[in-house]
Amino acid sequence: MASEHHIGHRFVEVKHEYETKKEIIKKDQVELGNSISPKYEEIAFELEHQLANLDEGYEKLTTDISKQGEEWHREIDIVINKMKTEINEIKLEHESILKKHLNEIKQMQSLIKETLIVLGELEKSTEISTAIEYISKIKTFSKLPPRVNVLLPTFIPKPIDHEHIYNFFGQIIPLRYAIQEYVLSITQPKTSVKELLDKPELVATIQTGYCNLYSVSCLNEEIFCTSGLSSNIKYFNINGNLLRTIITKFWGRPIDIAVDGDGDLLYCDWGTKTVLNVKNEQTEELIRLQVWIPVNLCVTSTGDLLVTMYSDDATQSKVVRYTGSNKKQTIQFDDEGKPLYSGNSFMKYITENRNHDICVADYKAGAVMVVNEAGQLIWRYTGHLSTTKSKPFKPQGIATDSQGRILTADSHNHCIHILDQDGQFLSYIDNCDLIDPLGLCVDINDNLFVCDCANGNVKKIKYSQDI
Template sequence: MFVCSSCMASKQHKGHNFVEVTEVYIAKKNDIKKDTKELENHISPTYEEIALDLENQLANLDGGYDKLTTTMSKQGEQWHREIDIIVNKMKTEISEIKVKHKELLQKHLNEIKQIQSLIKETLHALMKIEESTEVFTTIEYSSKIREFSKLPPKVQVSLPTFIPKPIDSEKLYSLFGHITPLSTATEEQILLQNQPYTPDRELLDEPELVATIQTGYDYLRSVTCINEDMIWTSGEAKDIKCFNIKGSTLHTILTESGARPNDIAVDSDGNLLYSDSTTRTVYKVKKSQTEDLIRLKGWRPFNLCITSTGDLLVIMYSDDKTQSKVVHYSGSTEKQTIQFDNESKPLYSENGSIKYISENRNHDICVADHGACAVVVVNQDGKLRWRYTGHLSVIKNKPFTPWGITTDSKSHILTADSDNHCIHILDQNGQFLRYIDNCDLEDPFGLCVDNNDNLFVCEVYKGNVKKFKYLK
C-alpha cells in the first residue's frame, strides 16, 4: 500500500520495511515488458499454430468423410455385383435342371407313344382278322392284352425348389464391414517459459531405407535384434534363422515340436527365446542347446518381449481361446498377471487373435491387439492408460488393424498397419506423430528396434526384413 512521509513516521508503521515506489514501478514495468515479449514471441504463436492445425483438420474433414462414404458405396456396389453373380449362377443351375427335367419327361413320353403306336397296329390287325374268313389266321392269333396291360411305371418328376435363407440384418451389417471409432488420445501440454511449441524434432522428415534382407520365408511373422547388424527371424516354418545385415544366414535353429514358433525374443544375455503354442512352452536356446523355460497348463503362450530389467512378458490364450492375458515372468517365476481393467472387463480381445507386445522406456506395457483394432497401453501396475484406434486420415482409408509393435529410446511407440502399408509412430501418451510409408513398404508385420534406434520391419508376404533410420 502507498503511504505518505507523515504516516511513515507514525508509531503505527514503526518497524515496517519500506520500498521506494519508483523501484516497484520500474520492476513492474520490466515484468510487463517481459510478459509482453513472452506472449508475443512464444505463447501467442503457439496458440496460432494449434488453431491453424485444428482449422486444417476441420478443412479436411468433409473430404475425409466423403472418402469414407465413397469407400462404403464402392463396397455396396461390389456386394450388388456379387449378389447379381450369385443370382445368375443359380438361374443357370435352374436352366440346367430344367433341361434335364425336360429330357427325362420327353424320354418317357417317347416310350409311351411307341407303345401307343404298337397298340394302334394291333387294333388294326385285329379288325382285319375279325373281317377275314381265313381259318389259319384266326387260329394262329396270340393275345397281347397281358403285354399291354403291364403299364410302364408312372414318372413323377418334382420341380426343384428355392429355399431362401432368412436375412440376418445384424450379421449382414457385420459382414459388410465396420467403422472404427474416433481415436481421441489427450495429453496435458505444458509450455515452458521461453520455449516455443514445436512438433517432435527427433523424427526425420523422410525415413531412410538402410538395408533389405531376403529371408526366404513365404510368410514372415517376427524379427528380433541381437544388435544393429544381426537379427533373428521366424515365419510359417519350423526353422528360426539368424541373418547379418548383408543378408547372409549365420545360424538356423529348428523348433523342438517341428511346428512354427509363435514369436521370438532375445534376452539380456543374448539367448534366443521362442514360444510354441502346440507344446504350451516357452523355450530358451543357450549355446545351441534348447531347454524349457516356461511350460503351461490350460494356457498357450504366443507373443513375447524382454523388459528393461531382463524379465519376460508373455501374451497367452486359454486353450478354448475365450481368454487372453499378459503374464510377467522373472526367469520361470510368475510375478504378475494383467487381464482386466478397473471394472473387471477384459483389457484385450478374447477371440484368439494375434497380439504383439513391447515394453516402453517408461515401463508402460504396449499391446497391439489385432482383434480389437487397437493399441492397448497399461502402466507397470497393469492399470489402463489409453487405447489408440488409429489416426483419422484421408490418405489411409482401410480400417486400422495393428500387427507388430515396438518402442525406442525416445519412448516412441511404433506399430504396423499392414492393410494400409505403413507404420504408425505415437508418443508415449498415444498421440499420433507420423507415418512411415515410403520406400515401397508392403504389408508390414513384425517389428523391432535395435539399441541405436534403427527400425527392422517384416514384409509378411515378400519375406523381406527392411531396416529403416527414422530418427535424427
C-alpha cells in the same frame, strides 16, 4: 604452513570457509524445513490413510465374495429342486406304465378264472350238446403277455472341475501397485532428442527365404534373428548373410521370438503350450502352461519376460510377467473388472516402453492397449483419421525406441504408425514400399527393422535424426 613440502599450495582463509559453510547450513535448513520435511509428512499421511482404510476395503471384498456365494447357493438350490421335480414326473410316468400293464394282466387272470369255473361245470355235466359246442381257449391264453421291465432313470453327476468353478465364480484382480517417484525442484539433466525425419529412408532390404515372415528381433545393430512359416529360426547380418540356423522342436512354426540381455533366444511353441530358451546351442523348456496358449513375448529392461496368451477356448486373453519360470504378475482386467484384451487366438505383439509401460497391439480389437507397470490401463490408440488410410486400423507388430516413441505395424494400410509415449499420433512410415508389415524391432541406434510378411523380406528403415 612453514613446511617446504607445501610451498606453492593455495590456502583458503578459514573465515571464508566458515561463512560458506554457514550459508550452506542455512540453505539446507530452509530446504529441509520448507520442502523436504513436508513432503515426507505428506507421503506418511497418505500411507497412514491407506492403512486406516485397508480393513474396510478387504471386508467389502470378502462381503462381495460371500454375496456371490449366496447367489450361487440359491441357483444351485433352484437347479436341485428342478431336478427333483423332473424325477417326480418321471416316477409318475413309470408308475402309470406299470399299472397299465398290471391291469391288463389282472383282466386276463379274471378271464382264466371264469374259464376254469366253466370247464369244471362242463366236466361234471352229462349234456352232450354243451360238451360238443365247447371251443378251447388254451391257444388264446397260451399267448402270454410281454414282460415289462421299465428301467429307473439315472443321474450322472458331472465331475467337479475346481479350476473352471473358480474361473466361473468370479475373478480376483491380483494385487497391483505402482511406485510413483516424487520429484523435488532439482534441476534435471536434459536428454538428447532425436527428431523424426520428414521422409524415412530405406537403408537395406534382406531376403530371409521365408514364404511368410512373422517376427524379427535385434541382437545388436549388425545382427538380427527371424522366424516365419517354418520350424527354423534364422540369424542374419545387415549385409543379408545367413549366420546361423536353429532347428526348433516345434511341429509347425514358432509363434514369436525374443532375445534376452545375454543374447539368448526365447520363442513360443503354441503346440505344446511352452516357452523355450536356447542357450549355448541347448534348448530348455522355460515355461509350460496348461489351459493357456502362449502367443507373443518380449524381454523387459529388468530381465523379466512378458508373454501374451489366450485360453483354450479362445474366449480370454491376458499378459503374464515371469521372472525366470516364476509367474510374477497377471494383467487381464481393468479397474472395473472388464477384459483389457480381446478374447481370441489372434497374435498380440507386445513390448515394454522405456518408462516401463506395457504396450500390446490387439489386432482383433483394432487398438494398441497401454498399461503401466502395475497393469492399470493408461490409454488405448485406435488409429488416426487420414484421407490416404481408408482401411480399418488393425495393429500387429509393435516396438519402442530410445525416445519412448511407439511404432506399430498397420498391414491393411501398408504403413507404420509412430506415436509418442502418451498415445498421440506423430507420423506414418509409408514411403518404403511396405506391402504387408508385421513384426517389428528397433536396434540401439533407433533403426527400425520390419518384417514384410508376404514377400519374406526384412527392411531396415532410418526414421529419426542422429544426435
